[in-house]
Amino acid sequence: MKYYSISFGFLLILVLPLILASAQNGKYERAAYHDSYEGAAQDDQDQGQGPATYDKNDDKESEPEQNDQNYEQDGDDNAPSLDTPTLLDNLASDDLLSFGYYSKSCPKAESIINKYVAKWVEEDRTLAASLLRLHFHDCAVHGCDASILLNHEGSERTAEASKSLRGFEVIDDIKAEMEKECPRTVSCADILTAASRDATVLLGGPYWDVPYGRKDGKVSVEKDAALVPMGRENITTLIEFYQSNGLNVIDLVVLSGAHTIGRATCGSLQFRLYNYAGTGRQDESLDSRYANFLKRKCRWASEYVDLDATTPQTFDNVYYKNLQAKMGLLLTDQSLYSDPRTSPIVDALADAPSEFFNHQFAVSMTRLGNILVPAAQDGGEIRTKCYSVNSNY
């Protein structure tokens, strides 16, 4: 109990500047469609259970926890804000992005995105997590400029590191409708950013306001996709990678919480199960029952396994409780709990009510979505098709 308050206090000190910055948020216009969200978020109550959920007590039926927090609209006082300073914000996003960006040129932009994301996710719920990941892979390379969506030869999308990315067809579908409604107006980068927010809400996660005005980049290089961490990196590498994008160690731990939903292919973790680091044994940081479950589940590298073994269908802080119980699926997940630079933050997020994680997730997602690289923005365009640059004629 004492540990709880120490680590929670520690996190509060770290995030206080963010919370304070969030308080002064009146300066941007709010999208009118903001209010129509409650309905969308609320039909997220019946959450189906995947076929093979990890079950600690083999004798007892494992039931996914219902998401008992009804979706709550964040009040204006604690909505995430652009005022949070980062290196790159100061360079670019503060000047380039705004909440009212499409209010005259394409007032229906957000509602179109929301409608199509809901339609696709209703057909295939697993797409929601995939959209969230796609947005991360976009912003983590060249900033949020939709470079991940280009599918020409040698683009990021064709890289080995991108092979399990999904959701491209959702963005293409939204873009086609958007071009009918307001041609050459709404960027693919903005569509992907809003879609990942909408997907999060549909999963039962938090809502945050997305500022708009990103341009679509014209450059996408296969080898750059390898910059995105793939799950075998050490914490130093992860922290440095985040820092290179203007994100800090709190963002690292909080955004990793996206792994509260979605799946990995066994190929991303099999190295932990057999002869880990040449030891001839499994990774010691892995709970042995959980490791046995994974060995049974992962006969093939292409097999899928839930990132959050306990509540795979629920957007909550149980991901962090899993790490405390040595049940992080990826090596990078579990390392967050073994490294002293990140473990206090894991404890704080695990021990506080889930709402605390949800709120911080919204803050860090805003920061992720605001990563802009000046070169990509200056030379950028509004694509008419998200998978290819506009032709110059």
Ligand code: HEM
């Ligand atoms: C700390 C750095 C990160 C690493 C090392 C990492 C690594 C991975 C890996 C290896 C997978 C499984 C890929 C596969 O086997 O197919 C995965 C899936 C996923 N990641 Fe991350 N990730 C990181 C950060 C993030 C962030 C910042 C987000 C979003 C905000 C995110 C969202 C997701 C989601 C939602 C999935 C599941 C995708 C699906 O079900 O299709 N990850 N991640």
Ligand SMILES: *[C@@H]1O[C@H](CO)[C@@H](O)[C@H](O)[C@H]1NC(C)=O
């Ligand atoms: C982390 O990984 C990097 C890149 O593989 C390596 O150069 C570095 O020595 C590692 N650091 C630690 C502390 O293990």
